[in-house]
Amino acid sequence: MNEAQDIKKMRVTLYEDVWAAPMTAVAVKYGLSDTGVRKRCKSYNIPIPPFGYWAKVKAGKPVAERPPLPPYDEIILSFESQLGDKDEPTLSPKNKTGSLELLDLEELSIDQLENMHGLDLLDPDSIETFNNWCNSLVVPGRVNDYDDLISKHKLEIEYREVRDKEYPFRNDHIDIWKPLEKVKKRDNEAVLPIEVSNSQLSRAYRIVDTLLKAFKKLKASFSIDRSDRDNITITLLRTMVSFNIYECKTKRRYLADSLAIQNFRPLYEEVFDGRLQIVWQIRKEGYYYGSNKEPAVCLSYIDSSDNLLENQISTIIIEVYKQCCNNKILNMIDQRKMKLQFEQEANNLLAKEQAEIKRKNEVERQARKNALIKGIVEDAKKWFEHEKLSKYADELEIHKATCSNEETIQLLQGYIQLVRENADKYNPLSHILHEMKVIESQENN
């Protein structure tokens, strides 16, 4: 949370700086090059003055107005406008862009956060933009430029086919001697979890490609863990989302195709039936393999005769994004509660420590007081000894005044000095005052 606040503060400062002085001057202030400052402005989504801005200011010419500081996580979506009556034919689809703005959760109270759900994280205008954008998503009939992950999947599947043909018993850990290796043998590399028959592969690729590209627009990041099982983790608003797309199987006995039943195949055999299913698992932040912190939310979408998976893309994205937003809100609530709990615990600890110090002081004070009381008789004795010696010294002073011999006077003077010094040693007053002062101060504390 502190990090988020720091970034927020730093963005405002940098934004003010770059619009207050030329880039070279700002660069000197931060000890960077002007390109360095520009790069940082870009990564923090801070608008910078256009080239020639300061020259125009210097020349007194009119300049462009300073744009407001956009949100840090600004998501810009472009889609085809669907405004207007549906019956009204539009001559050309109008490209529209809109940005998604997330509410600043730092400014909201826990009660307000607890009343928020799903897309409440977005401001109302953004919700409309988001819905319009989702509804504009279409799975294309042909994709020329597949996402990298899909291209990797294609290559890996091709490799696996060739390898399995060359080493058909690899999975059984049986190595048959081969004089010449046509294909290098290696374990599977994890790729996207797409398990469909060849007839549905292209369709599955197009659907997954549309989904990946849409999530990329929503600033999601993708990762595939090294594993012997294919997997994908999409991190969106710090929520970990994974999916698995596969083709359903039906037992031959339930197939409507009578030819398939007449085929010389067992009726209990399960065969691909052409229905694609995608299952999503959405886990809260902080999930790691094997932890049961929170059960995953499962969403499942399947082809049906009246609603193909391609037509469910917008619903899928809306539902998944909604879950992610919800997780973000819940995370924020958890963090807030944790912070409050932490503060409470720190206060309790402090109070406990103070009480302990007080108790210790009291014990010490009581011990001092008791020691002082115990020493009263001794102190009295010392006091009287001191008085006695002082009186003795005074009387020696008087006697000295009566003496005429210079040498005697001097020797007496030395002795009187010794008596007075020893008398001071017996004086308990300074010790008593010091102890009383300490006890007093401890009592006040």
Place this chain on the structure above:
Amino acid sequence: MNKYQDNVAILITEIKKCNTDGPSPSEMIRLDNNLVSWVRETYRQYGVNLYSFASELASSYYERYVKYERGDFGQSYYHVNNYNHRYNNNPFDIDRIYEDNKHRPFLENKRGELEMLVMHEWLFVEVYDDDYWSEYVNLCVSHGRVNIVKNVNALIPLTCLGLKYPDDAPCSMEHITTTDGILKMAPQDDYIFRVDISRLDVRAWQDPEEMATLIAMLNTSFRKYGAPKVLEFTAPTKIASFDDETFFSCCSMLEKKMKKYSPMKVAIVNGSGNQKSKPVSYICTIEDIIKLKTQLRERKIRLQFSIDFPTLFVSKRDTNYNQKEIFGALTEIKNSIVCLNIANVKPQTSNWPRSRPNSDDKDIYYLNKYKYPVYDDFYSMLSATFNDNQQRYLIPKNISNDTELEILVDNLLRSGFAFCDGGDRNE
């Protein structure tokens, strides 16, 4: 030359006849009796050894498709089969061979039978994939590929508690259980009637009078609703005062009194042997079953068995036998087993390919390029135990819904059982 032409032809026929051995019965023990008769009759009538032909065809496929390979370090040897024989519509190019030879009288309408001969040789001799055999035979029968062959391991499914079988397991019989011998409702169709007298207070097996009363009740029920296909009795409970002779006299009485309902069979169901709360049954282990079978044979009492597998396998007293040995023992009395009580068991594939030792006592593994699953579980052992044409009744046990029943049916189909409605009975 023309003068001797006929004589040469006769000479060639004679030589061919001398060189062609007759089919050996020991090689065909797994084949259906009708198929064996066809092979033998063909040889007798036409001097053609079909089995030998099939063997040669399989052998030529072996030469062509099976490779003898060795492992990376030369430690293991493998027979790698590159031919996809399972679920093949035209294995061994049998269509062409049949087309070329169908004019021969012994091959007329015998395409499937010829294919089965080749497949038999291929599976048992060449590629050692005998797991597929019974499933293959049943598939051929159900698809009408063969006409003279009967199902292997045929099961007549029984329903109870309204359970519904999949369409390919036609069921028209029900299983009814009673404790007092009275049939309370009229059965919908054919039925199997189980009399549960395992309770301690029921002493029908130890008291001839009580048994007579029970038989009288059964007679009343059967007169009213007709006799069942099988009358099952649960085994008696073992008590301190249990007397074997009384039990056998009751058995004898039961058998005699029920003879009039022939072909109804009377069977004894094995009981539980390890539950603390329940008393131990007289027949709870495989040893008990074998002992009882011997004693019944000695006394010439023709009682059959209904094997309750889940109960038999949990019997803790049975320490001397493992699962394989239990099946081995059951093989010896398989003709007396009429009903199978089976629960769902998780199928288990074998981790290692099948193997046979070679002349150097080293194992040679049999691999299939087309990755046929090899099972080593209850169902495969059950299928191997019976492996005959006798129809038995299937009583599903501990099955609560249709889905579980379908799983059971699928596992049984996979392991080489066939389902029939019991119309054409050959028990």
